[in-house]
Amino acid sequence: MQNLISLGARKFGIVSVPALGCCPSQRIYQANGECLEELNNQARAFFSTMELLLGNLRLEFKDIKYSLGNMVDMTLNVIDNALAFNFKFVKTACCGSGTLNAQGSCSPISDLCSNRNEYLFWDSFHPTQTASKLAAFTLYGGEPRFVSPINFSQLPDA
Numbered sequence: 001m002q003n004l005i006s007l008g009a010r011k012f013g014i015v016s017v018p019a020l021g022c023c024p025s026q027r028i029y030q031a032n033g034e035c036l037e038e039l040n041n042q043a044r045a046f047f048s049t050m051e052l053l054l055g056n057l058r059l060e061f062k063d064i065k066y067s068l069g070n071m072v073d074m075t076l077n078v079i080d081n082a083l084a085f086n087f088k089f090v091k092t093a094c095c096g097s098g099t100l101n102a103q104g105s106c107s108p109i110s111d112l113c114s115n116r117n118e119y120l121f122w123d124s125f126h127p128t129q130t131a132s133k134l135a136a137f138t139l140y141g142g143e144p145r146f147v148s149p150i151n152f153s154q155l156p157d158a
Contacts, residue, residue, distance in 0.1 A: 005061055012066040013152050014054070015139065016047040018127075019075040024093040024102035025124035033091050033100060035079075043072045065158040069139045069147045077146070078120060078134065085134060087120050094119040094128060 001012065020026060021039030029036055047070055054066055079090045094113040097104030101111055102124035113119055122128045127135065140152045150158055 001057060005057075005064060010064050011155055011158065012064070013069075013139070013155060014050065014066060015069040016050055016071045017043045018071040019043055019079070022075060022079055022090075023125050024091065024096070024100040024121050027091055028099045028102050040072065040076075047072055065150070065155060067139070067147050067150055067152045067155050069135075069142075069152075070145070071135070074135060074138055074142075074146050078131070082120070086118070087131075088118040089113070090120040092119070093121045093123050095123050100124075 001009075004012075019035065019040045020043050021036035021041075026036040026039055027033050047068075051068060054068060058064055058066070078085050078087065082088070082090045091100055092113075093101035093106070094116045095106035095110050096102055097110050101113075104110065106123040116122065116128050117130045119128050120131050122131075138146050142151050
């Protein structure tokens, strides 16, 4: 970022990693199909480190502005409130094979769900288009627990 700042960049929209332990690719390692908390804790630690680094950068370069999206909390909020977001399936991938559709890559011969809008995950790692749109709306207009110190819509005028 310091290189970008030296080139004149002053505004940044940054997105952290999501709750990696809740991806179908990781849930298959839990007998009960639940999230792998060790990975989620690492994702939380990464977010905290980013938050600290950006705060320090702002002290050094007073004129920079940024929005930091907390994808860990955003992902967990959707998982915990799946029906409120119209998701019926948050553990299973829409496209893949094997347990949770996460043991084989999405390919033309994979199992494919009938309604991808009901799924949080497209394949064993990636969100569906519906989930990605929800993330974009949250980053753009979300509350401070999901994007701070300002959301992406506030960034141009900051």
